[in-house]
Every structure is written in C-alpha cells, then in structure tokens.
Amino acid sequence: MIEVENLEVAFGKGDDRKQVVKSVSFKVAKGETLGIVGESGCGKSTVLRSLAGLDRHWTGRIALAGQDVAKERTKQQFELAQMVFQDPYGSIHPRHRIERVLAELLRAMQRGEGWDRVVPALERVGLPAAFAERFPHELSGGQRQRVAIARALMLAPQILLLDEPTSALDVSVQAEVLNLLSDLREEQQLTYVLVSHDLSVIAHMCDRVLVMKEGVFVDELTPEAFRGGEITQAYSKTLFEASFL
Amino acid sequence: MKEFNFKELGQRFVQLLVSLFILLLVTFVIGRVLPTDPVGAIVGELADPAAFEAMRQRLGLDLPLYQQFWIYVTSLLHGDMGTAILTGNPVTQDLASAFPATLELATLAVIISTVVGVPLGMAAALYRDTLIDQIARVISLVGHSIPVFWFGIVGLVIFYAGLSRVGGPGRVDIYLEGLVEPRTGLLLVDSLLAGDMEVFWNAVSHIILPACIPAYSAMAYITRMTRSFTLEQLNQDYVTAARQGRVLGGHCHRAYPAQYFGAAGDHSRHFLWQPAGRRGGHRDRVLSARYRPIHDQCADDWRHECRARLDADHWPDLHAAQFRGGPRLCLP
Amino acid sequence: MSNVETLPGRGGFGRLFGRMATTVRLSLSKLSREPLGMVGFIVLAVLVIVAIFAPWIAPYSPTAQNLPQALQAPSWAHWAGTDEFGRDILSRLIHGTRITIQTVLAVTLIVGPVGLIVGVVAGFVGGRTDAILMRATDIVLSFPSLIPALAFAAAMGAGLQTAIIAISLTGWPPIARLARAEALVVRNTDYVAAARLYGASPLRILFLYIAPMCIPSVVVRLTLNMAGIILTAAALGFLGLGAQPPAPEWGAMISNGRKFMLDYWWVAVMPGPAILITSLAFNLVGDALRDLLDPRHVRS
Numbered sequence: 001m002i003e004v005e006n007l008e009v010a011f012g013k014g015d016d017r018k019q020v021v022k023s024v025s026f027k028v029a030k031g032e033t034l035g036i037v038g039e040s041g042c043g044k045s046t047v048l049r050s051l052a053g054l055d056r057h058w059t060g061r062i063a064l065a066g067q068d069v070a071k072e073r074t075k076q077q078f079e080l081a082q083m084v085f086q087d088p089y090g091s092i093h094p095r096h097r098i099e100r101v102l103a104e105l106l107r108a109m110q111r112g113e114g115w116d117r118v119v120p121a122l123e124r125v126g127l128p129a130a131f132a133e134r135f136p137h138e139l140s141g142g143q144r145q146r147v148a149i150a151r152a153l154m155l156a157p158q159i160l161l162l163d164e165p166t167s168a169l170d171v172s173v174q175a176e177v178l179n180l181l182s183d184l185r186e187e188q189q190l191t192y193v194l195v196s197h198d199l200s201v202i203a204h205m206c207d208r209v210l211v212m213k214e215g216v217f218v219d220e221l222t223p224e225a226f227r228g229g230e231i232t233q234a235y236s237k238t239l240f241e242a243s244f245l
Numbered sequence: 246m247k248e249f250n251f252k253e254l255g256q257r258f259v260q261l262l263v264s265l266f267i268l269l270l271v272t273f274v275i276g277r278v279l280p281t282d283p284v285g286a287i288v289g290e291l292a293d294p295a296a297f298e299a300m301r302q303r304l305g306l307d308l309p310l311y312q313q314f315w316i317y318v319t320s321l322l323h324g325d326m327g328t329a330i331l332t333g334n335p336v337t338q339d340l341a342s343a344f345p346a347t348l349e350l351a352t353l354a355v356i357i358s359t360v361v362g363v364p365l366g367m368a369a370a371l372y373r374d375t376l377i378d379q380i381a382r383v384i385s386l387v388g389h390s391i392p393v394f395w396f397g398i399v400g401l402v403i404f405y406a407g408l409s410r411v412g413g414p415g416r417v418d419i420y421l422e423g424l425v426e427p428r429t430g431l432l433l434v435d436s437l438l439a440g441d442m443e444v445f446w447n448a449v450s451h452i453i454l455p456a457c458i459p460a461y462s463a464m465a466y467i468t469r470m471t472r473s474f475t476l477e478q479l480n481q482d483y484v485t486a487a488r489q490g491r492v493l494g495g496h497c498h499r500a501y502p503a504q505y506f507g508a509a510g511d512h513s514r515h516f517l518w519q520p521a522g523r524r525g526g527h528r529d530r531v532l533s534a535r536y537r538p539i540h541d542q543c544a545d546d547w548r549h550e551c552r553a554r555l556d557a558d559h560w561p562d563l564h565a566a567q568f569r570g571g572p573r574l575c576l577p
Numbered sequence: 578m579s580n581v582e583t584l585p586g587r588g589g590f591g592r593l594f595g596r597m598a599t600t601v602r603l604s605l606s607k608l609s610r611e612p613l614g615m616v617g618f619i620v621l622a623v624l625v626i627v628a629i630f631a632p633w634i635a636p637y638s639p640t641a642q643n644l645p646q647a648l649q650a651p652s653w654a655h656w657a658g659t660d661e662f663g664r665d666i667l668s669r670l671i672h673g674t675r676i677t678i679q680t681v682l683a684v685t686l687i688v689g690p691v692g693l694i695v696g697v698v699a700g701f702v703g704g705r706t707d708a709i710l711m712r713a714t715d716i717v718l719s720f721p722s723l724i725p726a727l728a729f730a731a732a733m734g735a736g737l738q739t740a741i742i743a744i745s746l747t748g749w750p751p752i753a754r755l756a757r758a759e760a761l762v763v764r765n766t767d768y769v770a771a772a773r774l775y776g777a778s779p780l781r782i783l784f785l786y787i788a789p790m791c792i793p794s795v796v797v798r799l800t801l802n803m804a805g806i807i808l809t810a811a812a813l814g815f816l817g818l819g820a821q822p823p824a825p826e827w828g829a830m831i832s833n834g835r836k837f838m839l840d841y842w843w844v845a846v847m848p849g850p851a852i853l854i855t856s857l858a859f860n861l862v863g864d865a866l867r868d869l870l871d872p873r874h875v876r877s
Contacts, residue, residue: 054770075776083774091767095789104785108777148771155775264716271716272728382613386864390804390856392811395831395849398838402846406839 001159001191002028002051006060009046020046022215023060030158033185033192035206037199037239043215044195048161051193052083065158075109081159082152087168088144092136098122098147099132105154117154125150125180142173146180153184162194166201178204199240203227211236269321273314345430346416353456358463365464366471370479381468388465393458400454412451421447604869614865620858628674637665639672640823648841658843660833666847669825673848676819676826677855680741680810681803687745689799692752697788699753700760701779711757718750723812730818737820740813744806755798759791793870801863804856811852827852 009021021043028034036044049055051062056071063069064080085091092101099118106114119129125146136144145165152160165181166174178201185192196202202209203226211219211233219233231237301307305316369381404411412418416432425432425439433452436445608615627634637655643663651658657666699710726743733739763769764787772782813819814828822829827848834845 052774054773073776078774078776083771085767085771087767091771093768093772093786104772104777105775108772108775108781151771260712260715264712264719267716268719386857386860387853390808390853390860392808392815392828392831392849392852392856394812394815394828395846395852398831398835398845399849402838402842406842 001030001032001065002026002034002193003063004047004051004060007047007050007058007062008060009043009050009055009058011057020215021050021058024212024215024217026210026217028191028193030191031185031189032208033194033206035202035209036193036195036212037197037202037209038212039239040197042212044212045163047212048083048163048193048195051159052081052161053078054083079109079155080157081161082155082157083161083163084145084148084152084165086164088141088148089136089168091148092144092151094136096136097132098134098136098139101136101147102132102151102154105151109155121150121154122147124153124184140173141169142177145169145173145177149177149180149184153188156188158189159191159193162192164196164198165194167196167198174201181205199226211239269318270314273317346432349431349433350452350456353452354460354463357456357460358467361460362464362467363471366468367475369468369472370475373476378472381472385465385468388461388468391462393462396461397455397458400458404454410450411454412447416451417444417447418451607869608865611865611868613861614868617858617861617865620854621862624674624855624858625678627671628678631672631675635665635668635671637668639664639669639825648837648844650841651843657847658841660830660844661837666830666844669830670827670848670851673825673827673830673851674855676737676824677807677810680737680744680819681806681859683741684744684748684806684810685799685803687741688748688752688802689795691745692749693756693788693791693795695749696753696756696758697760697783697791700757701764701783701787703764707757710753714750714753717747718754723809723816726809726813726818727816730813735818735821737824737826740810740819743813743818744809748802748806751802752795752798756791756795759794760787763787763790797863797867797870800859800866804859804863807852807856807859 004027005025006023007021007025008019008023010017010019012018024047026034036047038044046055050058051064053069053071053073058071061068064077067077067080069077069080096104099115102118102121103114106112106117118132122129122131127143127146127150131139131143131147136147139147145168149165160181162181166177169177181192182205184190192205194202194205203223206223209221209223209226210217211221213235219231219236221231221236225231226240229240231240298307305313308316365381365384369378372378400411401413405413415422421444425435425441425444428435428438432448433445436442436448608618641664643659646655646659646663647661649655649659649663655665655667657670659665660669695710695714699707699714725746726740729743729746730736730739769782769786772786777786810819811826811828811831814826814830815832817829817832819828820826822833830848831845834841834843834848838845
C-alpha cells in the first residue's frame with residue numbers, strides 16, 4: 001500500500017542545512033498498521049508529513065496505493081491518504097461549525113455541497129447528529145479527536161496517517177479513541193501509519209514497529225517482542241526501559 | 246534579552262536607507278505635482294512673463310523632474326536643506342531657530358508624562374481592579390480621546406485669560422525678551438546660567454501649559470503601558486517570590502526602556518514647536534507653496550519615528566504581542 | 578439538492594437568525610459585566626440616533642445666520658451659546674455628528690478591507706511578497722498622518738472627501754501589520770495543514786480559513802482606531818482642511834472660535850466635549866469589544 005525508498009528530508013540551506021531524515025526505506029501492506037517510535041525530534045513526524053504531502057523538502061520515492069506521488073499532489077492523490085493530527089484543539093478550525101469542518105473537504109474538492117454527508121460521517125465515529133451544529137470549543141478533547149477522524153475519513157482514503165493521535169487526550173479517553181481507530185480499520189480495510197512516543201499505544205495498535213533515532217530506523221520489532229520485552233537492540237532497549245520502568 | 250546582532254543591525258540600516266530614499270521621493274513628487282504655483286506666490290500674479298521665467302529658472306523649476314530630484318537629494322546630503330521659498334531664509338536656519346524651543350518643550354513634556362504616568366500605571370497594576378485602577382483607566386482613556394488643540398485652548402482660557410496664572414504666547418513676556426545671553430538656546434537653562442531668576446520663572450510660566458498638554462496625551466500611553474508591563478512582571482514567579490520582602494521597582498523596570506522610547510517617538514510629533522499663535526500656520530504655508538520646509542519637517546519627523554522604532558527593537562513582533570497584551574503601541 | 582432542507586445544520590434565514598440572536602444575547606450578558614463598555618455602547622447609540630435625526634432634534638438651523646443674536650453666552654434659549662453669525666452652537670454640534678459619523682464610517686470602510694487584505698496576503702504568501710508589502714507598509718507608516726493630508730488638501734482642494742482619503746491613506750498600515758501578525762500564526766496551524774491535505778486552494782485557505790481568524794482583532798483595532806480617526810478628522814478641520822464652512826464640522830468650529838476665545842470662550846470650547854465624548858465612547862467600545870471578541874486577551 002505504501003512504498004518508501006531512500007526518503008531524505010532536509011531543511012534550510014548552506015550552513016543551516018539540517019538533515020532530519022536520512023535515507024529511510026519501508027513498505028506497508030494493505031490493512032497493516034505500522035508503528036514508528038522514537039524520541040521527539042528524531043524525524044518520525046517528518047516522515048509522516050512527507051507521506052501526507054505537507055512537507056515538500058524530501059527526495060527519494062514515495063508510492064501510495066501503487067502510484068508514485070510527487071511533492072505537489074493532485075487532488076486524486078490527496079484522496080489516497082489523510083492525516084489525523086496530534087492536538088485536536090489546534091487541528092479543527094475554531095470558527096467553523098462541525099458540519100462545515102466536515103463538509104469543507106467535499107467543497108474544496110468540488111464534489112458538491114457535502115452537507116448530506118455530515119451526519120453519516122459523525123455517526124461513523126460514534127457522535128450524535130446534533131453535534132453538527134456545534135462549534136469545536138463546545139466539544140471535549142475526545143469528541144474533537146473523533147471529529148478529526150471523521151474528517152480524515154470524509155474522502156474515503158485508503159491510508160490514514162496518525163500523528164500521536166491520543167497523546168493530547170486524557171488517559172480514559174485515549175482507549176476509546178484507539179478502539180474506534182481499530183474498529184474503523186477492520187470495517188474499512190484501512191492502512192495505518194501510527195507515530196507515537198507512547199510504547200503502550202504502539203503495542204496495542206501495531207502489527208510492526210520501526211524504531212527511529214536521529215533520522216534513521218535502527219530496529220524493527222513485532223508487537224509480540226514488544227509485549228514480551230524481548231528486545232535485543234541497545235537503543236530500543238533504552239527506549240523501552242525508559243517508557244515502562 | 247536578545248544578543249546584539251551586527252548583521253541584523255546592518256540589514257536594518259539598509260532598510261532604513263531604502264525607506265528614507267522612497268520617502269524623499271514621495272514627498273518630492275507630492276511637492277512638485279501640487280498644482281499650486283510657487284513662482285506666482287513670490288513674483289505675484291501680475292508680474293510680467295520675463296520676471297516670471299527668470300524666477301522659474303532661479304528656482305530650478307524649468308529642469309526635468311528627475312534633475313530637480315537629483316539636485317534636491319544632493320543638496321540635502323550636503324546639509325543644505327535649501328531656501329524656504331517664501332521667506333527667503335535658509336531652511337536650516339528656520340529649523341535651527343525652532344529647534345531649541347522644540348527640544349525644551351519636548352524634554353519637559355516627556356519628563357512630566359513619565360513622572361506622572363509611571364507611578365500611576367504601577368499603582369493601577371498593584372491595586373488591580375480597585376478604585377485606583379478604575380480612576381487610572383479613566384484618566385488614561387480621556388488622555389487618548391482628548392483633542393490636543395482644543396485642550397490647549399481650554400488651558401489658555403482658564404489659566405491665562407481667566408486666572409492669569411500662566412504666561413500666554415511666546416517663550417517669555419515681550420519686555421523680558423533678549424535679556425538673557427543665548428548660550429544653549431534652551432531658555433530655562435540660559436536664564437539659570439545667567440542667574441536671572443525673573444526670566445527663569447517667567448519662562449517657566451510660559452512653558453508649563455504648552456508642556457503639560459501634550460504631556461497628558463503621552464502620559465495616557467505611558468500609564469497604560471506601565472500598568473500592563475507591571476502586571477506581566479507581577480505574574481512572573483520571581484517577582485511573586487521577591488514581593489514578599491522587597492519593593493518591585495527594581496525588578497519590573499528592566500523591561501521598560503525600549504517601549505518608552507516607542508511612546509516618546511509616537512508623541513514627538515505633538516511636541517514640534519511652533520511660534521505660539523501660529524498653530525494653524527501649517528496650512529497657510531502649504532497653501533502658499535512654501536514647500537521645501539514641509540519636506541524637511543516631514544523627513545525630520547520621520548527620522549524621529551525611525552529612531553524610536555530602532556530603539557524599540559523588533560517593532561512588528563512587539564506590535565502584535567502588545568495588542569494581545571493590552572497597550573497599543575502604535576502610530577495614530 | 579432537495580434533501581438538504583431536512584438535514585440538521587442547514588436551514589433558512591430563521592435558523593440563521595436564531596443563531597445570531599443567541600450570539601447577541603451572550604455578548605450582551607457579557608457586556609453587562611463591563612459597565613464602562615456598556616456606557617460606551619449607549620453613548621455611541623445615542624450619537625448614531627442624533628446623527629440620523631439631526632434635523633428634527635436640533636432646535637435651530639445649523640447654518641441660518643442671525644446677526645442680532647451673535648456671540649450670545651449660553652442661556653436657556655441657546656444652551657451652548659451662539660457664534661459670531663448668531664448661529665446656535667448646539668444645533669451646529671448636533672448636525673456635526675453627521676459629518677463625524679460619516680467620516681469615521683467612510684475611513685473604516687476603506688481602511689479595514691485594505692489593511693486586512695494586505696496583511697493577510699503578506700502573512701500567508703510570505704517571501705518576497707511579504708517583504709515588499711511590509712516595506713510599503715513601513716514607509717506609509719512613517720508618514721506623520723497630517724503631512725499627506727496637507728499635501729492632499731493643497732493638491733485637490735480642502736474638503737470632507739479629501740480629508741477622508743487623506744486619513745485613509747495613512748490609516749491602513751497598523752491594520753495590515755496586525756492582520757499579518759495574526760495570519761503568520763494561523764498559517765502554521767494544523768487546521769490549515771489539514772485544509773492543504775484536502776486540496777483547498779490557496780485562495781480558499783486565505784479567505785475561508787485565515788481571514789476569518791484575523792477579523793475579530795481587526796474589528797477591535799478598527800474600533801479603537803475610530804477614536805483616533807475622530808481626533809485626526811477634527812485636527813484637519815481645525816487646520817481648515819476638512820469639511821468647508823458653513824458645514825458645522827467640530828474641529829473647524831473650534832478653530833473658528835479661537836479668534837474670540839478670550840472674550841467669548843464658549844465658541845471655541847463647546848465643540849471640544851463633543852469630540853472628547855465621541856472619541857472616548859469609541860475607545861470604551863473598542864476595549865469592551867476586545868474583551869468580547871478576543872478570548873485570548875485578558876484585560877490589562
């Protein structure tokens with residue numbers, strides 16, 4: 001579903017040039033959930049943003065659903081992959097009602113008014129239809145993240161890119177949102193790339209985990225290895241211990 | 246505090262030069278494109294065509310516009326601001342004669358506004374949401390809203406005409422004029438140096454009203470700013486800690502100077518001194534096309550502004566931040 | 578689409594009106610906790626009413642001369658006295674509100690959109706566009722606001738329109754600066770990133786996502802600016818560059834009264850409170866609006 005070859009990302013020019021991602025390659029199969037873990041600043045979010053088409057500083061090759069994509073995406077390519085952001089307080093326009101937030105995608109894509117698609121989209125993520133009229137500030141963090149997920153699914157993408165989707169939420173709400181994501185994946189045969197520094201989230205969700213450090217992948221783990229604590233690579237071990245001890 | 250950055254300073258300097266050039270160009274164009282006729286104003290409407298043409302040539306008005314502009318800029322760079330077309334005095338001389346009075350007035354106004362505004366603002370912040378705060382707020386709001394030219398008239402009517410407590414137009418009463426040797430040009434200083442207390446107190450009575458009135462407008466800004474900066478500092482933990490035993494003055498004041506410069510820059514235009522009773526003179530002068538001095542006064546005003554802005558460092562960011570933070574540091 | 582009407586969130590004007598009523602009610606209840614702001618709003622409302630109904634409210638004609646009644650001190654017949662032509666000053670002040678409100682509205686309608694667009698475009702597009710626009714803004718900002726007005730009046734002839742254009746010419750840069758600062762923040766938010774991901778065009782992002790976020794602070798700023806506009810307009814009138822006689826412009830009335838100020842003080846003094854109160858009301862309303870519209874701002 002996703003193929004990445006020799007992806008490099010660098011920001012700045014001349015002396016200020018900073019290489020954030022150093023030649024990484026990976027593949028994600030359809031229906032699979034790939035986890036990427038690492039400390040903050042290791043480049044994991046940058047990989048995700050390059051996949052989504054937000055960062056345009058990359059070189060290498062990215063293919064989504066068997067189709068090579070350029071730095072500038074076409075509308076059809078945007079429909080392949082959508083992203084859920086970390087902070088549900090910042091990722092929804094504060095002055096748009098929820099109905100507008102959801103309908104905007106179809107309107108921007110010039111696929112009609114989109115109002116009729118709002119209620120089904122809300123119901124899909126377990127929110128009542130009445131929420132369509134509310135403003136984001138009238139919703140809780142968990143509810144907002146559900147709206148963000150509903151928005152990401154609006155264009156029926158095959159790939160969902162999740163950037164720390166639960167780290168801004170209360171612990172009690174985190175489980176609900178993760179379960180929702182699991183259910184949606186089953187229902188709609190979605191492919192996920194999940195970036196997190198929370199190893200328990202990764203262990204819960206992922207079929208495969210890549211450990212990232214300073215712009216390269218240093219280890220690849222199975223969730224079984226994760227849960228059993230059978231980790232051999234030194235850096236993964238430190239990360240693991242720091243997180244669970 | 247930000248590190249001193251020479252590269253940035255250089256960039257700012259270049260920006261300043263570009264802005265200055267464009268400003269000169271714009272003022273020049275405005276000045277030259279005006280349909281008013283400076284030649285006619287000097288030689289008179291009914292002068293014969295030969296005299297008219299001679300004056301046109303003397304003023305350089307027969308040259309192409311870009312040449313006139315070149316002459317204008319080069320002579321400015323040589324410190325020659327030209328001759329005021331109407332009075333025939335060199336503009337530098339006109340400016341020089343007005344400058345000490347302006348300086349004296351502005352200094353006094355800045356002192357008054359600071360001496361009153363800072364304590365008032367601090368008191369308002371310390372006693373936030375109490376009667377003191379409300380009073381300070383009303384005082385500063387009125388200061389923002391009052392038309393200065395009207396306030397001056399009211400001042401004159403009450404204190405000069407009504408109570409005879411202050412001097413009227415001029416820097417001293419006529420019978421005292423020219424008694425003191427002009428050493429610095431600042432009459433208050435000169436009279437003290439000469440030891441002539443009569444002239445000194447007379448000058449004080451003449452300057453106090455013109456200084457207080459623009460000072461009130463400036464004070465309105467200063468009070469507001471002081472209040473919000475003090476609040477900001479009070480909210481920081483170290484002051485909260487220090488507050489237990491110490492006065493906050495020393496802590497809070499480090500952050501102020503740059504912003505004060507900004508305020509002073511804003512208000513410098515209120516302080517431009519003109520001979521009393523000629524406040525409306527601007528108009529007459531423009532309308533009679535005495536336009537060189539306007540350029541220069543404009544450029545001069547502008548230099549004030551730029552200096553204030555350089556001092557206030559990162560003005561645009563400050564601007565946005567301060568809008569959120571409360572006081573409005575901006576040009577009216 | 579026919580099924581649109583049955584869906585929640587879509588409705589005709591009735592629903593829209595209901596939403597607006599709720600917003601207004603909420604704002605009013607917030608405002609009632611802000612007595613000074615309330616006073617400002619009331620004063621402004623009164624001023625607007627006075628401006629609209631000036632001919633019916635004013636006891637005398639603002640321009641009819643009555644020389645035997647010249648320079649009368651304030652009395653029951655003439656509350657604010659009469660000027661050198663025997664015109665009732667109060668009536669002139671009442672008619673003057675029209676000129677003032679007109680000036681303020683016209684300048685705001687020019688300055689607001691221009692400043693907003695320049696600032697938002699500069700902030701959103703960035704790069705060279707930003708540099709050029711902001712340089713232009715800086716240069717305009719460095720003009721003392723009276724100078725272009727003087728030049729303008731000399732070039733085009735003094736008058737109300739000249740004054741409006743002149744004030745507008747130097748009035749937009751602060752708005753542009755503010756809008757740019759806001760746009761710079763909004764440009765980098767996740768919701769704009771999300772909009773990019775669903776292919777929203779730059780224009781769509783600019784007008785539907787960024788500009789609406791800048792409007793509240795621009796409105797607050799404009800209201801506070803109105804106070805300054807009144808002062809500048811009065812100053813231009815004072816210098817004889819605003820509305821021309823016999824129009825009852827407040828600044829011009831003060832200037833006119835200067836000639837008799839030592840003997841007949843009321844001619845010069847009376848228009849002052851009108852300017853002061855109007856300007857003060859705009860300042861109060863601006864402060865109150867800031868509290869209402871800008872939730873990030875804690876009053877200081």
